[in-house]
Amino acid sequence: xxxxxxxxxxxxxxxxxxxxxxxxxxxxxxxxxxxxxxxxxxxxxxxxxxxxxxxxxxxxxxxxxxxxxxxxxxxxxxxxxxxxxxxxxxxxxxxxxxxxxxxxxxxxxxxxxxxxxxxxxxxxxxxxxxxxxxxxxxxxxxxxxxxxxxxxxxxxxxxxxxxxxxxxxxxxxxxxxxxxxxxxxxxxxxxxxxxxxxxxxxxxxxxxxxxxxxxxxxxxxxxxxxxxxxxxxxxxxxxxxxxxxxxxxxxxxxxxxxxxxxxxxxxxxxxxxxxxxxxxxxxxxxxxxxxxxxxxxxxxxxxxxxxxxxxxxxxxxxxxxxxxxxxxxxxxxxxxx
Numbered sequence: 111x112x113x114x115x116x117x118x119x120x121x122x123x124x125x126x127x128x129x130x131x132x133x134x135x136x137x138x139x140x141x142x143x144x145x146x147x148x149x150x151x152x153x154x155x156x157x158x159x160x161x162x163x164x165x166x167x168x169x170x171x172x173x174x175x176x177x178x179x180x181x182x183x184x185x186x187x188x189x190x191x192x193x194x195x196x197x198x199x200x201x202x203x204x205x206x207x208x209x210x211x212x213x214x215x216x217x218x219x220x221x222x223x224x225x226x227x228x229x230x231x232x233x234x235x236x237x238x239x240x241x242x243x244x245x246x247x248x249x250x251x252x253x254x255x256x257x258x259x260x261x262x263x264x265x266x267x268x269x270x271x272x273x274x275x276x277x278x279x280x281x282x283x284x285x286x287x288x289x290x291x292x293x294x295x296x297x298x299x300x301x302x303x304x305x306x307x308x309x310x311x312x313x314x315x316x317x318x319x320x321x322x323x324x325x326x327x328x329x330x331x332x333x334x335x336x337x338x339x340x341x342x343x344x345x346x347x348x349x350x351x352x353x354x355x356x357x358x359x360x361x362x363x364x365x366x367x368x369x370x371x372x373x374x375x376x377x378x379x380x381x382x383x384x385x386x387x388x389x390x391x392x393x394x395x396x397x398x399x400x401x402x403x404x405x406x407x408x409x410x411x412x413x414x415x416x417x418x419x420x421x422x423x424x425x426x427x428x429x430x431x432x433x434x435x436x437x438x439x440x441x442x443x444x445x446x447x
Contacts (some may be wrong), residue, residue: 112415112416114150114261117148118253119144120145121222121246124223124245126284129409132381135189138190138221143189143220143222150257150261150262161176164186174190181327184215185217185265186208188201188220189220190220194221196219196224199236201219204218206239207404209231209361210230215229215231216270218260224243226242227241227243229241238281243255255418267329310395357385365440365444368386370384371383372404373425381393393407393408394407402419402420424436424440425437441446
Protein backbone atom coordinates (compact mmCIF):
# COMPACT_ATOMS: atom_id res chain seq x y z
CA UNK A 111 0.00 0.00 0.00
CA UNK A 112 1.49 3.37 -1.03
CA UNK A 113 1.44 6.54 1.06
CA UNK A 114 -1.67 8.01 -0.54
CA UNK A 115 -3.81 4.88 -0.34
CA UNK A 116 -2.66 4.38 3.26
CA UNK A 117 -3.54 7.97 4.14
CA UNK A 118 -6.96 7.66 2.49
CA UNK A 119 -7.66 4.49 4.46
CA UNK A 120 -6.70 6.15 7.76
CA UNK A 121 -8.76 9.26 7.03
CA UNK A 122 -11.78 7.09 6.22
CA UNK A 123 -11.42 5.46 9.61
CA UNK A 124 -11.19 8.84 11.35
CA UNK A 125 -14.27 10.17 9.55
CA UNK A 126 -16.23 7.10 10.68
CA UNK A 127 -15.14 7.72 14.29
CA UNK A 128 -15.94 11.42 14.18
CA UNK A 129 -19.34 10.98 12.48
CA UNK A 130 -22.02 12.87 14.38
CA UNK A 131 -19.46 14.81 16.42
CA UNK A 132 -18.73 18.50 16.09
CA UNK A 133 -15.30 18.74 14.49
CA UNK A 134 -14.22 22.35 13.98
CA UNK A 135 -12.21 23.63 11.03
CA UNK A 136 -8.81 23.53 12.74
CA UNK A 137 -9.25 19.95 13.92
CA UNK A 138 -10.51 18.99 10.47
CA UNK A 139 -7.31 20.38 8.97
CA UNK A 140 -5.07 18.60 11.47
CA UNK A 141 -6.81 15.22 11.49
CA UNK A 142 -8.12 14.86 7.94
CA UNK A 143 -6.55 17.31 5.48
CA UNK A 144 -2.89 17.50 6.54
CA UNK A 145 -2.35 13.70 6.19
CA UNK A 146 -3.71 13.77 2.62
CA UNK A 147 -1.52 16.72 1.62
CA UNK A 148 1.55 15.02 3.09
CA UNK A 149 0.76 11.80 1.22
CA UNK A 150 0.51 13.85 -1.99
CA UNK A 151 4.10 14.98 -1.50
CA UNK A 152 3.46 18.37 0.10
CA UNK A 153 5.56 18.94 3.22
CA UNK A 154 3.11 20.80 5.44
CA UNK A 155 5.97 21.83 7.74
CA UNK A 156 8.06 23.40 4.95
CA UNK A 157 7.08 27.03 4.34
CA UNK A 158 8.65 26.90 0.88
CA UNK A 159 6.10 24.24 -0.09
CA UNK A 160 3.03 24.93 2.05
CA UNK A 161 2.13 28.29 3.53
CA UNK A 162 -0.85 28.27 5.87
CA UNK A 163 -3.03 31.33 6.41
CA UNK A 164 -1.54 32.71 3.20
CA UNK A 165 -2.00 36.41 2.36
CA UNK A 166 -0.83 38.03 -0.85
CA UNK A 167 -1.19 41.40 0.85
CA UNK A 168 -1.46 42.13 4.59
CA UNK A 169 -5.04 43.38 4.27
CA UNK A 170 -6.24 40.27 2.37
CA UNK A 171 -8.34 37.56 3.95
CA UNK A 172 -6.06 34.53 4.50
CA UNK A 173 -6.30 31.29 2.51
CA UNK A 174 -5.99 28.13 4.61
CA UNK A 175 -3.26 26.59 2.45
CA UNK A 176 -1.19 27.90 -0.43
CA UNK A 177 0.76 25.09 -2.10
CA UNK A 178 3.91 26.43 -3.69
CA UNK A 179 6.23 25.27 -6.45
CA UNK A 180 9.55 27.14 -6.52
CA UNK A 181 8.01 29.43 -3.87
CA UNK A 182 5.19 30.45 -6.22
CA UNK A 183 1.57 29.62 -5.20
CA UNK A 184 0.13 27.08 -7.64
CA UNK A 185 -2.84 25.73 -5.70
CA UNK A 186 -5.08 27.17 -2.99
CA UNK A 187 -6.84 24.87 -0.51
CA UNK A 188 -9.74 26.27 1.48
CA UNK A 189 -10.74 24.11 4.46
CA UNK A 190 -14.16 23.81 6.05
CA UNK A 191 -15.27 21.86 9.10
CA UNK A 192 -16.17 18.21 8.63
CA UNK A 193 -19.81 17.99 7.61
CA UNK A 194 -19.92 21.53 6.22
CA UNK A 195 -22.03 21.76 3.05
CA UNK A 196 -19.65 22.62 0.20
CA UNK A 197 -22.45 23.16 -2.31
CA UNK A 198 -23.04 26.64 -0.89
CA UNK A 199 -21.94 28.86 -3.77
CA UNK A 200 -20.52 31.54 -1.48
CA UNK A 201 -17.52 29.35 -0.58
CA UNK A 202 -16.50 29.00 -4.22
CA UNK A 203 -17.14 32.67 -5.01
CA UNK A 204 -14.96 33.87 -2.15
CA UNK A 205 -11.89 31.74 -2.74
CA UNK A 206 -11.93 31.85 -6.55
CA UNK A 207 -12.29 35.59 -6.67
CA UNK A 208 -9.15 35.87 -4.58
CA UNK A 209 -7.34 33.14 -6.56
CA UNK A 210 -8.03 34.97 -9.82
CA UNK A 211 -6.53 38.18 -8.46
CA UNK A 212 -3.53 36.26 -7.11
CA UNK A 213 -3.01 34.47 -10.45
CA UNK A 214 -3.53 31.02 -8.92
CA UNK A 215 -5.37 28.77 -11.35
CA UNK A 216 -6.30 25.78 -9.19
CA UNK A 217 -8.47 25.84 -6.09
CA UNK A 218 -9.63 23.05 -3.79
CA UNK A 219 -12.45 23.37 -1.27
CA UNK A 220 -12.66 20.50 1.20
CA UNK A 221 -14.26 19.52 4.49
CA UNK A 222 -11.86 16.60 4.94
CA UNK A 223 -14.25 14.14 3.29
CA UNK A 224 -15.51 15.90 0.18
CA UNK A 225 -13.04 17.54 -2.20
CA UNK A 226 -14.03 19.97 -4.96
CA UNK A 227 -11.39 20.99 -7.53
CA UNK A 228 -11.94 24.21 -9.49
CA UNK A 229 -10.19 26.04 -12.30
CA UNK A 230 -10.43 29.57 -10.93
CA UNK A 231 -9.10 31.22 -14.11
CA UNK A 232 -11.46 29.55 -16.57
CA UNK A 233 -13.60 32.11 -18.40
CA UNK A 234 -16.87 30.37 -17.54
CA UNK A 235 -19.55 30.80 -14.81
CA UNK A 236 -18.60 29.61 -11.32
CA UNK A 237 -20.59 26.38 -11.52
CA UNK A 238 -18.72 25.44 -14.73
CA UNK A 239 -15.33 26.03 -13.11
CA UNK A 240 -15.85 22.82 -11.11
CA UNK A 241 -13.49 20.23 -12.58
CA UNK A 242 -13.69 17.22 -10.26
CA UNK A 243 -15.36 16.35 -6.97
CA UNK A 244 -15.08 13.29 -4.75
CA UNK A 245 -15.89 11.95 -1.31
CA UNK A 246 -13.22 9.94 0.43
CA UNK A 247 -15.88 7.82 2.15
CA UNK A 248 -17.75 7.07 -1.10
CA UNK A 249 -17.35 3.49 -2.33
CA UNK A 250 -16.44 2.43 -5.87
CA UNK A 251 -15.23 5.89 -6.88
CA UNK A 252 -11.74 6.82 -8.19
CA UNK A 253 -10.76 8.66 -5.00
CA UNK A 254 -7.05 7.95 -5.19
CA UNK A 255 -6.76 8.62 -8.92
CA UNK A 256 -8.51 11.98 -8.57
CA UNK A 257 -6.58 13.11 -5.50
CA UNK A 258 -3.35 12.15 -7.26
CA UNK A 259 -3.97 15.03 -9.67
CA UNK A 260 -3.13 17.31 -6.72
CA UNK A 261 0.23 15.71 -5.95
CA UNK A 262 3.26 17.96 -5.85
CA UNK A 263 4.85 16.22 -8.84
CA UNK A 264 1.78 16.45 -11.03
CA UNK A 265 1.00 20.05 -10.10
CA UNK A 266 4.62 20.91 -10.90
CA UNK A 267 4.26 19.25 -14.31
CA UNK A 268 0.83 20.88 -14.81
CA UNK A 269 -0.77 17.56 -15.78
CA UNK A 270 -4.06 18.76 -14.34
CA UNK A 271 -4.19 21.46 -17.03
CA UNK A 272 -4.05 18.82 -19.75
CA UNK A 273 -7.01 16.98 -18.28
CA UNK A 274 -8.93 20.22 -17.77
CA UNK A 275 -8.50 21.10 -21.47
CA UNK A 276 -10.01 17.77 -22.50
CA UNK A 277 -12.79 18.15 -19.91
CA UNK A 278 -13.58 21.64 -21.24
CA UNK A 279 -13.83 20.46 -24.84
CA UNK A 280 -15.89 17.40 -23.90
CA UNK A 281 -18.38 19.58 -22.07
CA UNK A 282 -18.90 21.82 -25.12
CA UNK A 283 -19.30 18.83 -27.43
CA UNK A 284 -21.73 17.22 -24.98
CA UNK A 285 -23.84 20.37 -24.93
CA UNK A 286 -23.87 20.58 -28.72
CA UNK A 287 -24.92 16.94 -29.06
CA UNK A 288 -27.75 17.39 -26.58
CA UNK A 289 -29.05 20.37 -28.57
CA UNK A 290 -29.02 18.32 -31.77
CA UNK A 291 -31.20 15.67 -30.11
CA UNK A 292 -33.49 18.11 -28.27
CA UNK A 293 -37.27 17.70 -28.26
CA UNK A 294 -37.37 19.88 -31.39
CA UNK A 295 -34.67 18.15 -33.49
CA UNK A 296 -32.13 20.32 -35.26
CA UNK A 297 -32.99 20.59 -38.99
CA UNK A 298 -29.38 19.89 -39.97
CA UNK A 299 -29.54 16.58 -38.09
CA UNK A 300 -32.80 15.68 -39.84
CA UNK A 301 -31.21 16.42 -43.23
CA UNK A 302 -28.13 14.38 -42.35
CA UNK A 303 -30.21 11.34 -41.40
CA UNK A 304 -32.34 11.71 -44.52
CA UNK A 305 -29.21 11.52 -46.68
CA UNK A 306 -28.51 8.10 -45.15
CA UNK A 307 -32.15 6.95 -45.06
CA UNK A 308 -33.61 8.38 -48.25
CA UNK A 309 -36.78 6.29 -48.02
CA UNK A 310 -37.88 8.10 -44.85
CA UNK A 311 -39.72 11.42 -44.83
CA UNK A 312 -38.43 14.37 -42.83
CA UNK A 313 -41.61 14.25 -40.77
CA UNK A 314 -41.02 10.62 -39.77
CA UNK A 315 -37.38 11.34 -38.91
CA UNK A 316 -38.36 14.25 -36.65
CA UNK A 317 -40.97 12.09 -34.92
CA UNK A 318 -38.40 9.33 -34.39
CA UNK A 319 -35.85 11.76 -32.95
CA UNK A 320 -38.44 13.00 -30.47
CA UNK A 321 -38.96 9.42 -29.28
CA UNK A 322 -35.31 8.47 -29.01
CA UNK A 323 -33.56 8.53 -25.64
CA UNK A 324 -29.90 9.37 -26.06
CA UNK A 325 -27.16 9.44 -23.44
CA UNK A 326 -23.69 10.75 -24.21
CA UNK A 327 -20.81 9.42 -22.14
CA UNK A 328 -17.24 10.70 -22.14
CA UNK A 329 -15.35 8.19 -19.97
CA UNK A 330 -11.96 9.26 -18.69
CA UNK A 331 -9.20 6.74 -19.32
CA UNK A 332 -6.10 7.93 -17.39
CA UNK A 333 -3.53 6.66 -19.88
CA UNK A 334 -5.28 7.33 -23.19
CA UNK A 335 -4.34 10.26 -25.41
CA UNK A 336 -6.34 12.60 -27.58
CA UNK A 337 -5.34 15.90 -29.13
CA UNK A 338 -7.30 18.91 -27.94
CA UNK A 339 -7.00 22.29 -29.66
CA UNK A 340 -7.66 25.35 -27.55
CA UNK A 341 -7.16 28.76 -29.12
CA UNK A 342 -5.34 27.16 -32.02
CA UNK A 343 -2.79 25.32 -29.89
CA UNK A 344 -2.70 21.50 -29.83
CA UNK A 345 -2.51 19.92 -26.38
CA UNK A 346 -2.17 16.26 -25.51
CA UNK A 347 -5.25 15.32 -23.50
CA UNK A 348 -6.23 12.18 -21.68
CA UNK A 349 -9.89 11.28 -22.18
CA UNK A 350 -10.60 8.52 -24.64
CA UNK A 351 -13.90 8.49 -26.46
CA UNK A 352 -15.13 5.01 -27.26
CA UNK A 353 -17.98 2.62 -26.65
CA UNK A 354 -18.01 2.21 -22.90
CA UNK A 355 -17.28 -1.43 -22.11
CA UNK A 356 -17.50 -2.72 -18.57
CA UNK A 357 -15.63 -5.69 -17.23
CA UNK A 358 -18.95 -7.38 -16.47
CA UNK A 359 -19.83 -7.17 -20.18
CA UNK A 360 -16.77 -9.21 -21.14
CA UNK A 361 -17.37 -11.78 -18.41
CA UNK A 362 -21.03 -12.24 -19.37
CA UNK A 363 -20.03 -12.59 -23.03
CA UNK A 364 -17.61 -15.35 -22.09
CA UNK A 365 -14.61 -13.47 -23.46
CA UNK A 366 -12.98 -13.41 -20.01
CA UNK A 367 -13.45 -16.32 -17.65
CA UNK A 368 -12.32 -15.69 -14.06
CA UNK A 369 -10.39 -16.68 -12.12
CA UNK A 370 -7.91 -15.52 -14.74
CA UNK A 371 -4.18 -14.97 -14.29
CA UNK A 372 -2.90 -11.62 -15.59
CA UNK A 373 0.73 -10.92 -16.33
CA UNK A 374 3.06 -8.13 -17.40
CA UNK A 375 6.79 -7.81 -17.99
CA UNK A 376 7.57 -4.23 -17.05
CA UNK A 377 11.06 -2.72 -17.04
CA UNK A 378 12.57 -6.17 -16.52
CA UNK A 379 10.15 -7.09 -13.71
CA UNK A 380 7.56 -9.86 -13.99
CA UNK A 381 4.26 -8.72 -12.49
CA UNK A 382 1.24 -10.92 -11.87
CA UNK A 383 -2.37 -10.21 -10.90
CA UNK A 384 -5.63 -12.17 -10.95
CA UNK A 385 -9.11 -11.38 -12.19
CA UNK A 386 -11.48 -12.73 -9.53
CA UNK A 387 -15.00 -14.14 -10.06
CA UNK A 388 -16.47 -11.07 -8.30
CA UNK A 389 -14.94 -8.78 -10.94
CA UNK A 390 -12.18 -7.43 -8.69
CA UNK A 391 -8.51 -7.52 -9.67
CA UNK A 392 -6.10 -8.83 -7.04
CA UNK A 393 -2.48 -7.72 -6.90
CA UNK A 394 -0.12 -8.62 -4.06
CA UNK A 395 -3.01 -9.48 -1.73
CA UNK A 396 -5.04 -6.30 -2.32
CA UNK A 397 -8.23 -6.17 -4.41
CA UNK A 398 -8.92 -3.33 -6.85
CA UNK A 399 -12.09 -2.48 -8.73
CA UNK A 400 -10.48 -1.93 -12.12
CA UNK A 401 -7.64 -3.16 -14.31
CA UNK A 402 -6.21 0.36 -14.40
CA UNK A 403 -6.02 0.80 -10.63
CA UNK A 404 -4.30 -2.58 -10.33
CA UNK A 405 -1.89 -1.53 -13.08
CA UNK A 406 -1.08 1.70 -11.26
CA UNK A 407 -0.27 -0.26 -8.11
CA UNK A 408 1.79 -2.81 -10.02
CA UNK A 409 3.85 -0.13 -11.75
CA UNK A 410 4.45 1.66 -8.46
CA UNK A 411 6.24 -1.43 -7.11
CA UNK A 412 8.79 -0.92 -9.89
CA UNK A 413 9.10 2.86 -10.25
CA UNK A 414 8.28 3.79 -6.65
CA UNK A 415 5.35 6.11 -7.31
CA UNK A 416 1.81 6.08 -8.68
CA UNK A 417 1.60 7.11 -12.31
CA UNK A 418 -1.39 6.89 -14.67
CA UNK A 419 -1.82 3.52 -16.35
CA UNK A 420 -4.39 2.06 -18.74
CA UNK A 421 -5.01 -1.43 -17.38
CA UNK A 422 -6.54 -2.61 -20.67
CA UNK A 423 -3.28 -1.83 -22.43
CA UNK A 424 -1.09 -2.98 -19.52
CA UNK A 425 -2.25 -6.47 -18.55
CA UNK A 426 -2.03 -9.61 -20.67
CA UNK A 427 -3.34 -13.15 -20.25
CA UNK A 428 -2.74 -16.45 -22.01
CA UNK A 429 -5.49 -17.67 -24.31
CA UNK A 430 -6.25 -21.28 -25.20
CA UNK A 431 -3.26 -21.66 -27.53
CA UNK A 432 -0.88 -20.28 -24.87
CA UNK A 433 -0.15 -16.97 -26.56
CA UNK A 434 -0.25 -13.71 -24.59
CA UNK A 435 -3.17 -11.40 -25.39
CA UNK A 436 -3.67 -7.82 -24.19
CA UNK A 437 -7.01 -7.11 -22.50
CA UNK A 438 -7.44 -4.23 -24.92
CA UNK A 439 -7.72 -6.73 -27.78
CA UNK A 440 -10.59 -8.49 -26.00
CA UNK A 441 -12.35 -5.20 -25.42
CA UNK A 442 -12.02 -4.26 -29.09
CA UNK A 443 -13.38 -7.65 -30.07
CA UNK A 444 -16.45 -7.00 -27.90
CA UNK A 445 -16.89 -3.49 -29.30
CA UNK A 446 -16.86 -4.77 -32.87
CA UNK A 447 -19.46 -7.40 -32.02
